[in-house]
Amino acid sequence: MRQSNYYVILFSVILTVVLGGLLAATSEGLGPIQQKSIELDTKKQILGAVMEVTAEMDVIETYGKAIKSEVTDYEGNIVAENEKGEKIVAEDVSVEKQYKKAPEERLYPVFKYYGKDGGEEIESYILPVYGSGLWDNIWGYIALDTEGKTIKGAVFAHAGETPGLGARITEDQVQARFEGKKLYNDQGELVSVKMLKGESNPESKLDEHHVDGMSGATITGNGLNDMLENYFKHYQSYFNKKGATATL
Amino acid sequence: MSTETVDKPVKKDSEALFSKRRKKIVTDPLNDDNPITIQVLGICSALAVTTQMKPTMVMSIAVIFVIVFSNLTISLIRKLIPNRVRIIVQLAVIATLVTLVNEVLQAFAYDMYKELSVFVGLIITNCIIMGRLEAFALANKPYDSILDGLGSGLGYAWIILAVAFFRELFGSGAIFGFEVFEAIGFSADGWVGFDYQANGIMVTPVGAFFILGLIIWVQRNKTGYVEN
Numbered sequence: 001m002r003q004s005n006y007y008v009i010l011f012s013v014i015l016t017v018v019l020g021g022l023l024a025a026t027s028e029g030l031g032p033i034q035q036k037s038i039e040l041d042t043k044k045q046i047l048g049a050v051m052e053v054t055a056e057m058d059v060i061e062t063y064g065k066a067i068k069s070e071v072t073d074y075e076g077n078i079v080a081e082n083e084k085g086e087k088i089v090a091e092d093v094s095v096e097k098q099y100k101k102a103p104e105e106r107l108y109p110v111f112k113y114y115g116k117d118g119g120e121e122i123e124s125y126i127l128p129v130y131g132s133g134l135w136d137n138i139w140g141y142i143a144l145d146t147e148g149k150t151i152k153g154a155v156f157a158h159a160g161e162t163p164g165l166g167a168r169i170t171e172d173q174v175q176a177r178f179e180g181k182k183l184y185n186d187q188g189e190l191v192s193v194k195m196l197k198g199e200s201n202p203e204s205k206l207d208e209h210h211v212d213g214m215s216g217a218t219i220t221g222n223g224l225n226d227m228l229e230n231y232f233k234h235y236q237s238y239f240n241k242k243g244a245t246a247t248l
Numbered sequence: 249m250s251t252e253t254v255d256k257p258v259k260k261d262s263e264a265l266f267s268k269r270r271k272k273i274v275t276d277p278l279n280d281d282n283p284i285t286i287q288v289l290g291i292c293s294a295l296a297v298t299t300q301m302k303p304t305m306v307m308s309i310a311v312i313f314v315i316v317f318s319n320l321t322i323s324l325i326r327k328l329i330p331n332r333v334r335i336i337v338q339l340a341v342i343a344t345l346v347t348l349v350n351e352v353l354q355a356f357a358y359d360m361y362k363e364l365s366v367f368v369g370l371i372i373t374n375c376i377i378m379g380r381l382e383a384f385a386l387a388n389k390p391y392d393s394i395l396d397g398l399g400s401g402l403g404y405a406w407i408i409l410a411v412a413f414f415r416e417l418f419g420s421g422a423i424f425g426f427e428v429f430e431a432i433g434f435s436a437d438g439w440v441g442f443d444y445q446a447n448g449i450m451v452t453p454v455g456a457f458f459i460l461g462l463i464i465w466v467q468r469n470k471t472g473y474v475e476n
Contacts, residue, residue, distance in 0.1 A: 003332065011330055019341070033356070034354045034355045037356075160366045163364075164419070165451060
């Protein structure tokens with residue numbers, strides 16, 4: 001009986017239904033909590049580019065006060081509505097989905113930081129970046145000064161980099177290396193900021209366009225470099241337009 | 249799968265909750281029959297996750313959870329499982345439990361989820377778990393199977409935690425992220441006068457092989473275990 005084909009098929013079907021149901025129920029039940037975790041995590045990352053996010057901090061509240069956002073296109077024009085006339089909210093723009101499109105067709109969210117308690121003046125621009133690491137995608141948020149030329153802070157995250165190696169891009173110590181680095185050289189050309197191969201590189205190599213690498217994670221580092229360079233390029237016209245209107 | 253033979257169920261009418269035999273089920277895999285060092289199973293994850301203590305800790309808990317509950321589940325339905333599809337059934341149960349762990353981590357410990365989801369997914373292929381299902385849970389009662397899962401899970405956990413301890417200590421100079429060497433004076437201002445130079449090999453899986461090899465050496469020296 002236990003070996004007959006009917007029994008095997010029946011058993012498999014019941015097992016599949018039971019296990020599948022269990023998984024579906026869990027996913028359904030935990031879905032909203034997961035969604036909240038992701039949202040909170042994104043806001044934490046955005047704020048993390050400009051300030052230290054502590055465990056006690058009310059991230060949602062601080063975010064509401066400190067950040068105003070807008071969306072721009074490749075030419076640097078502000079996009080307020082989509083084709084259907086619906087309002088576009090920068091926080092709802094999935095950088096991951098945009099990343100799959102051609103750079104010219106993407107929407108680029110910009111998060112403007114007005115100081116911890118929300119002042120009058122913009123203190124820095126926070127740009128989302130997205131790219132590929134060694135195993136999976138990596139992303140991050142880069143805070144630039146008001147001219148869009150100097151990095152004020154950076155946070156990175158990843159989907160599947162090796163813990164202790166590539167995954168170290170999430171460490172404060174690694175992210176802090178980017179602070180104060182410059183995107184443009186003296187001639188005004190975009191040279192971006194590059195992470196070097198190997199760790200503990202001598203001081204002489206670490207000029208204002210280079211940061212120390214992570215040993216054993218060169219490919220993640222290269223991915224990081226490409227990601228930064230690409231997105232700095234994509235956001236260039238946004239800042240150029242900003243500069244043009246400021247001088248008018 | 250496992251190289252062992254199927255453990256024979258022992259029948260007794262009323263056995264103490266923690267009888268000698270049951271204690272042995274739990275304690276055996278900790279040392280004499282350790283899944284990693286004696287049976288040499290689960291090496292893959294022992295190399296992969298052990299660069300730091302914290303993820304290793306979460307991985308240990310996840311594996312113990314999965315192994316205990318998959319052992320229990322399989323043991324409960326052991327008389328219903330058709331022999332010909334038993335491996336698939338075992339895999340389905342393990343995969344379900346692993347997915348549950350992943351979902352729970354994603355909801356309640358998002359930071360950990362980000363760090364570990366790759367490896368949590370790989371618990372499915374951890375031979376220790378399937379090995380225990382095949383070798384023990386299919387032939388034993390639920391309570392014994394829980395104990396067996398607990399024993400094997402703990403046996404796995406203490407080894408990977410030991411490996412992670414040395415790898416994080418020498419590879420990053422820290423334990424649970426706490427900079428040990430800096431605290432005892434390895435810094436420019438400390439009495440040593442220079443920073444601790446991290447041992448790069450400890451960060452790579454090769455370092456785990458060395459540590460694991462040393463642990464196996466010491467352990468087999470003590471227990472007198474010889475492979476035949």
